[in-house]
Amino acid sequence: MNKMNKVGGEKILSIWWFFVLALVAGGIALGVFMFFSADIDVREVESGIMVNRVYDCLNNNGYLRGDVFLEDFDLYEECDINIDVFLEDGAGYYLNVSIFDGNINLFENHSRSEDLKTNCVIGQGIKTKNFPKCFFGEENFLYISEGVQKELVVKVLAVSDQKGRSLPLL
Amino acid sequence: MINKKGQPKGRENPTLVKNKRGQLGSTVTWMVAFTIIFFIMLLYLVGVGALAGSGKAFKFKDYEGDSNVDSLMGQRKLIVLLNSEIEFLGEDITIREAVVKSMSVYTQDDVFLELNIDNLDKLKQVSWLSRREALENSFVDRQKVDEVQNEMGEQENFLRSILIQRLKDECYSYFFRCPLFEGVVLSGGIGGSYYDYLDRVRTKDILKSVMNFNENGKTFSVELYSSKHIGGKCNEK
Numbered sequence: 001m002n003k004m005n006k007v008g009g010e011k012i013l014s015i016w017w018f019f020v021l022a023l024v025a026g027g028i029a030l031g032v033f034m035f036f037s038a039d040i041d042v043r044e045v046e047s048g049i050m051v052n053r054v055y056d057c058l059n060n061n062g063y064l065r066g067d068v069f070l071e072d073f074d075l076y077e078e079c080d081i082n083i084d085v086f087l088e089d090g091a092g093y094y095l096n097v098s099i100f101d102g103n104i105n106l107f108e109n110h111s112r113s114e115d116l117k118t119n120c121v122i123g124q125g126i127k128t129k130n131f132p133k134c135f136f137g138e139e140n141f142l143y144i145s146e147g148v149q150k151e152l153v154v155k156v157l158a159v160s161d162q163k164g165r166s167l168p169l170l
Numbered sequence: 171m172i173n174k175k176g177q178p179k180g181r182e183n184p185t186l187v188k189n190k191r192g193q194l195g196s197t198v199t200w201m202v203a204f205t206i207i208f209f210i211m212l213l214y215l216v217g218v219g220a221l222a223g224s225g226k227a228f229k230f231k232d233y234e235g236d237s238n239v240d241s242l243m244g245q246r247k248l249i250v251l252l253n254s255e256i257e258f259l260g261e262d263i264t265i266r267e268a269v270v271k272s273m274s275v276y277t278q279d280d281v282f283l284e285l286n287i288d289n290l291d292k293l294k295q296v297s298w299l300s301r302r303e304a305l306e307n308s309f310v311d312r313q314k315v316d317e318v319q320n321e322m323g324e325q326e327n328f329l330r331s332i333l334i335q336r337l338k339d340e341c342y343s344y345f346f347r348c349p350l351f352e353g354v355v356l357s358g359g360i361g362g363s364y365y366d367y368l369d370r371v372r373t374k375d376i377l378k379s380v381m382n383f384n385e386n387g388k389t390f391s392v393e394l395y396s397s398k399h400i401g402g403k404c405n406e407k
Contacts, residue, residue, distance in 0.1 A: 020207055052242050063253065141250060142253055
């Protein structure tokens with residue numbers, strides 16, 4: 001008889017127990033879904049990584065790599081960057097590399113989407129939400145010209161409009 | 171429901187539930203527990219929503235102002251600095267070679283042993299008197315010791331002046347550290363501690379770069395900390 005009573009008690013308790021379980025499980029599932037469905041904006045980070053990649057590619061132990069000024073120097077190929085994403089119609093990326101000796105521009109290479117650069121500049125001046133993000137770097141590299149060591153200024157601007165997607169749950 | 175004998179009614183009819191008060195208590199307990207858990211879960215969801223909504227959970231290293239500690243940019247700056255050619259006391263050498271040259275006496279086996287340190291980064295902890303003593307024990311001839319110390323002093327001062335010249339930047343403040351000296355690089359000299367530097371730059375966005383040297387089996391490092399000035403024309407967008 002005592003056993004039967006216990007079973008009855010557990011039956012009543014199990015409803016609440018079920019509610020609690022459902023609440024905890026549902027809450028965790030909803031929390032995870034909310035967290036992973038949030039937008040991730042990697043544009044600025046991506047631009048920064050791009051600039052660093054170009055610098056690392058042009059840098060040879062503090063010196064500017066020797067073949068930069070050769071006519072057949074392909075920045076994208078040498079730096080192992082996929083040129084297609086820069087040159088396609090409606091490209092989401094822009095890259096501009098220029099090398100100066102004082103005020104003299106010795107080298108310039110930029111991709112097609114100049115509008116990305118313009119929008120990024122506007123986005124830095126005023127508060128915008130969906131404008132592309134850019135990263136600008138200016139570093140001095142050593143260069144030996146006619147036996148004399150010089151310091152050249154290498155300016156790199158990378159713009160990204162690839163906002164990214166939500167992380168897939170599955 | 172108590173019968174005449176004071177026994178619960180469930181005794182006569184076993185299907186009836188006897189301990190109602192106990193069950194009521196348990197149910198109330200669970201209702202309270204449910205309410206508490208419900209609010210905890212609500213708090214959790216609000217927290218997750220706030221994190222996901224603000225994007226703070228996905229904030230990567232801040233690239234704003236191109237300054238973050240231990241970045242590649244800082245390392246490149248130090249490499250360029252150390253590979254820069256200078257005229258060092260009549261010789262055309264790089265700053266790296268000038269640093270090695272200034273340290274050359276201390277990298278000698280006998281002097282190093284007398285210094286009683288395991289690596290040359292600890293040289294700063296050795297007092298001037300102890301250094302002098304180590305040189306005297308190694309060179310025997312006092313006149314030679316004076317010569318060596320004078321030469322080293324000259325090299326150190328020249329190195330300081332070169333660094334002041336090279337690290338003059340209107341947008342960045344630098345802190346240089348090598349076994350011989352350390353300090354904030356200012357237009358008038360190199361001096362002060364790292365805390366003075368932190369106090370001066372007033373930012374945590376400091377690029378730290380380190381270059382390790384190994385001369386004659388003795389190791390030491392050169393460190394350069396740089397930080398971009400806050401505000402002003404250096405940060406104009």
